[in-house]
Structures are given as C-alpha cells and as structure tokens.
Amino acid sequence: MSSNKSLLQKINTRIAMSAVGAQIMARTMHHLDRLVLRxxxxxxxxxxxxxxxxxxxxxxxxxxxxxxxxxxxxxxxxADNQLVIIASNWGQQKNPAWYYNIVAHPEVTVTRDGRSQTYLARETDSDERAACWQAALETYPGYAAYERRTSRRIPVILLTPAKN
Structure with a gap:
C-alpha cells in the first residue's frame, strides 16, 4: 500500500481485503461511490x-x-493511456455482471475526473495478463486476497482508447 495514504485509508483498505469486509463492501461500496460522485x-x-x-x-x-x-x-x-480493470467481484465465486457485458459488447465508455472517453475492452492472457495483474497488485494488494478466496480465475481486462 502506498505510504501517502492516511491511517484511515490504510485501515479501510485492510478491512476491504478481509473476507467479511469484502462481503460488506461488495454490497455497499458501489452505492456509496455513486452517492459521493453525485x-x-x-x-x-x-x-x-x-x-x-x-x-x-x-x-x-x-x-x-x-x-x-x-x-x-x-x-x-x-501503458499507452490504457487502463486495467479487474473482474474480482471482491473474491466472490462468480464474475461480476459487467464482465459479461464487456464480453458481449467490448466498446465501453470510461468516465474519470469528469471526462468521458470510449475504450475497447478485452480480456488479457499469458504474459500480458501477468503484467496487468502485477500493476493491479501494486495499485491494490487486496486483489491477491480475493484471488485466494475464489476458485475461479479472475479476469483481467485491458481497456485501450478507441480511435475516434
């Protein structure tokens, strides 16, 4: 975890990495995120x-x-203005619904910092997956705990900006 995080942020990250914390967060965080975004x-x-x-x-x-x-x-x-997203679903046994949506419709819209951009999503494999997974672990070490808790292989998705 990054050392520039506050003590409260470090504690919350540890809670999210735990099995009970992940179960609670899986049911609440997306609602809280949407509320704070609004x-x-x-x-x-x-x-x-x-x-x-x-x-x-x-x-x-x-x-x-x-x-x-x-x-x-x-x-x-x-790399190259790409983004990685992880279909961890907090370590639950099923992939999140959004994963199936991008498999069926790989053109997605990403909104960050109030700006939207179209990306093409694809699941990674092999060495590319390993590099993306490592970047994910460096950003949020909790993914390793989620991986240990599930029997499925967690999909690692690479988002590449679409050429407009």
Whole structure:
C-alpha cells in the first residue's frame, strides 16, 4: 500500500481485503461511490476518500437488457493511456455482471475526473495478463486476497482508447 495514504485509508483498505469486509463492501461500496460522485459533481468517490484509490465509471451495454449500465471500478493506469480493470467481484465465486457485458459488447465508455472517453475492452492472457495483474497488485494488494478466496480465475481486462 502506498505510504501517502492516511491511517484511515490504510485501515479501510485492510478491512476491504478481509473476507467479511469484502462481503460488506461488495454490497455497499458501489452505492456509496455513486452517492459521493453525485454529491461531488463527479470529482470524488467513496473509495477514493476511504481507501485512497482512484475510481473510474465504466459504462457498458447490458447483455440481456441492451441498456447502458454504469459501475464504479478501481482504475489501474497502464501503458499507452490504457487502463486495467479487474473482474474480482471482491473474491466472490462468480464474475461480476459487467464482465459479461464487456464480453458481449467490448466498446465501453470510461468516465474519470469528469471526462468521458470510449475504450475497447478485452480480456488479457499469458504474459500480458501477468503484467496487468502485477500493476493491479501494486495499485491494490487486496486483489491477491480475493484471488485466494475464489476458485475461479479472475479476469483481467485491458481497456485501450478507441480511435475516434
């Protein structure tokens, strides 16, 4: 964990890494993130305030509904203006719904710092997955705990800016 985090942020990160904390956070954080985003006019999220982690809003097209679906996720910067997102679902046994949405519709919209951009999403594999996973662990070590708690292979998604 980064040393520039406050004590409260470090404590909250440790709680989120625990099995019980992850279960609670899986059911509450996206609601809190959306509330804080609304209250701050898109400048902050609960995750940023509580854990010192940068969050993006990922908008996908629902696989079944065909409707836009937006979810706040941890933003992991990567090479060439790319971003990595991890379908950890807090270490639960099922992939998050947004994962299936991007498999069906890989063109997504990412909103960060009040700006939106179109990206193409794809699941990584092999050496690329290892490099993206390492970047994720450097950003948030809790992913390792989530990986230990689940029997599934956690999908690692690379977002590449679309050429407009």
């Amino acid at each position: 209250m701050s006019n898109g400048r902050a999220t609960a995750t940023t305030l509580l854990a010192g982690l940068q969050v993006l809003n990922l908008t996908t097209i629902g696989t079944k509904s065909g409707q836009p679906r937006t979810v706040p996720l941890l933003a992991i910067p990567f």
